[in-house]
Amino acid sequence: MGLQATSTLSVDTARSSGGRRKIYPWIVFALAFGLLLSDYMSRQVLSAVFPILKADWDLSDSHLASLSSVVALMVGLLTFPLSLLADRWGRVKSLILMAVLWSVATLLCAIAQSYEQMLGARFLVGVGEAAYGSVGIAVVLSVFAPRVHAMLAGAFMAGGSFGSVIGVAIGGFIAVQFSWRWSFAAMAIFGLILVALFRALVTEKKLAAYAVEGSAGAAAEPDGYRAPVSTLFTNPAVLFAYIGGGLQMFTAAVLLAWLPSFFNRYYDLAPDKAGVMASVFVLLVGSGMVVCGFITDRFSHDNSAKKWTTAIVYCVISLVSLGIGLRLGTGTAQLVLLGIGAFFSAGCSGPTAAMVANLTHHSIRASAMGTLTVANNLLGLALGPFVIGILADHLGLLRALQLSPLVYIAAVVAFVAGKRAYPAGIRRLENLQKAPAMDA
Template sequence: MSRQVLNAVFPLLKAEWMLSDAQLGSLSGIVALMVGVLTFPLSLLADRWGRVRSLVLAAVVWSLATLGCAVAASYGQMFLGRFMVGVGEAAYGSVGVAVVISVFPATLRATLSGAFIAGGAFGSVLGVSIGGVIAQHLGWRWTFAIMGLFGLVLAAVYSVVVTERRLARACREQGNPPGAQGPVRSLLPRLFSSVSVRCAYIGSGLQMFLAMSLLAWMPSYLDRSYGLSTDKAGLVAGIFALITGIGMIGGGLVSDRLGRRGGRHKWTLAVLCSTGSLVLLGIGFQLPTGIGQLLLIGGGTLLSNATAGPAAAMVVSLTPPAVVATSMATLTLANSLIGLAPGPAVTGMLADHIGLHAALGVIPFVSLGAALAFALGRRHYAADLLPAAPAAPRTKTELPT
C-alpha cells in the first residue's frame, strides 16, 4: 500500500509540480531499485542482528519516509522520501516471510509463502483504490500521511505482540534456528551451489516477469482494446490483480498438499502452472475482444504467479535454515532483476514496435523458459536436498550393555 499509493496521485503531482512522465516514473522506480539492491545485504544483517528488530525498524523507516512524502515541497524532496521507502522495504519481504515460515510446520511453507507474497498484490489494489479516494476528498498529502501513520501503528503493535524471545521459542518448537548461527561464509555458498536452487530462482523470476507485465499493462490494454474509461479500466485491472493474489495463495495450498506425497510434486505443480499460463494467455490474446477472451486471460492470470509459494518452499528446503531470510532475499533479488524490473519495461518496448495487443501475446512465452527451469530443477531436486544432520555420538552411559 505504501509503495503503490503514489500511482493514485500521479495526475495531481504532475499538475502541481509540472512533472514529466519520466520524473513520475522515477518516483515509482526508485523504490523497486532500492529493494533490489539492498534486500540481500540487509537480510543477511537481519539474520545476524535479529529478525523482529529488523522488521520493526524497516516498518518504522518506510512509514516515516511516507510521512516525509506528505510534506515534500518539490520533486527532489519527494524523490528522497521514496528512496527511503525503498530502503525500509528492502529487507522486509525476505525477513518477514522467513519469520512466518519459521514458526509453522515445514508442510505449510508453500501456503504461507504464497499468502505472504500475495499480500503485495492485495496491497497494490488497496493502495491505489484507497489512496485515490483520500486524495479526491482530502488532497494528495493526506494520502501519504494516513498511509505513514497506519504503518507506524502496525509497527508499534508488532513490536509488542512479537518479541525476539517469543520468536526464538516458537522456532525451537518447530526445529528451526531463529537466525544465522556459526560462520556465515560457510553457509552462504549453499544459496547458489545446487542446480535445483538456481532453477527455482530463474523459474520464479520468469513467472514474475509475466505476472508483473500483466499487472502493469492491463489497464492500458483495457483502455485501448475495450474502450474503457480510466476509472473502469482501473477497476477491472484491479480484479485481475486480485486474481493474481488468489492464484498465489491457491498455488501454495495445492503445493503443500501435494508435497506430503513427496517434494518433487511441488516442482511438477510449478511446471504445470507455467505451461498453463502460457497456453491460456497465448490463446487468450489471439482471440477477438469479448467475454471469452477475458475468461481465458483471467485463467492465465490465476496461474501466472501461482508458482510463487512453491518456489519459496523449494528455496527454503534447499538452503540452510540458519540463513533462511538471506535465501528469501536471494529469491527476492532474482524476482526483481528477472521479473519486476524488466517485465513491464520490455513489454512497453515491444508495444512501441508491434502494438500492445501483440506484445501481450508474445510475453507469455517467457513461461516456456520457466517451465524448463522448473523441470530441470525437479530432475536434480532429490540429489540437491540438504543432507540430514549427523546423529550425535553416544556417550558411554548410552552404550548398550
C-alpha cells in the same frame, strides 16, 4: 545462574497464562501482516495514479515504469544484507525502522513536485521495504509451532497481493475524489498508525518469552554444523529454481503495475474505476498463489519432483491464456482469459520456494529464501514493469503487454532443466548432510 533462572521464569510465566499464550502469537501475526499490507499498499498505490501522473507531469511510460521498478530494484539489492543485519541488530527494532522509513518516504511522494523528487522518494520506499518480508516472516514463525508454519508462510506471502489490491483500489478512489497526493498520504498515515501499535505491543523480550522451541530462526542444530554459504549457488538445480522463480514473476509484476493503465486506456475507465477493475485481477494473482501451492502439495505428496511439473504447467497456462487474451478485442472473452492468466501468473511461487527448501541445507535455508527473493525482484518485480514501460514508449502499451507472456517460455526452460538436475541436486544435499557425521 540468576540470569538463566530469570529467563526460565519469564518463559514459564508466559506459558502459564493459557489465554494470553494462545492470543499473543496471533496479535504478532495480525500486526506483522498489517504492516505487510501497508508495505504493498505503499508500493502499488503508484499504479492507481499512473494515468494522472502521466497527464500532470507529461511523463513517458518508461518514466512511470522506473517509478515502479526502483522499489523492486532496491528490494532485490538490499534484502539479503539487511536481513543479515536485522538478525544481529534486533528484528523488532529493524521492522519498526523499516516501516517508519517506507511510510515517511510515501509521505514524501505525496508532496513531490517533480519526477525527480518522486523517484528519490520511491527509492527510499524501496530501501524501507527491502527486508520486511524475510524479517517479518521470521518474527511470525518464531512464536508458532512448526506444524502450522507452512500455512502461515503461505498466508503471509499472499498478503502482498492483498495489499496491492487495497492500495490500487483505495488509491484510485482517493485520487479521483480528492487528489493523487492524498492517495500517497493515506497510505503513509495507515503505515505510521500500525508502526505505533506494533511498537507498543511487540518487543524482543515478549517474543523470547513466547518463542516456540524448534521454530524458524533457531540458531543452530545440536551438532553446530553450518553449511557453507557457497552451496546456495553451486547446486545447478537450485540455480534453475532461482532463475525459473524470478522469470515467472516477470509477467505477474507487469500485470500488477500496468493493468490500471490498460483499463484506463483501452476500456475508457476513469482512474478510480480502472483501479477497482485492476484490483480484481490482482486479487486473482494472490488467490492463485495460495490455491496453486495447495494443489502442488496434494499432487506431489508422494514425489517431490512433481513440484517442477506443476510449476511448468502453471507457466504454460498463463502463457496461453494471457497470450491469447491480450490479442483479443476488449470484452468479456478477453477479461475471462486475462483472469485465468492472472490466477496462474504467480502460481509457481509456492512450488519454487518448496524446491529451494528441498535442495538446501537446513542451516542456511533462510539465506536460500532470501536469495530466491532477490531473484524474484531482480528478474521479475523490478525488470518486468520497467521493460514493458520502455517497450510501451516505442510500440504502445497494448503491444508491449502482448509480448510480456513470452518470458514464460524462458521460465519453462529453466524449470525443465531444473527437473532434470533435481536427482543430482538431491544427492549433493545428502552428501552435504553427511558432512557433520564424517567430521565427527
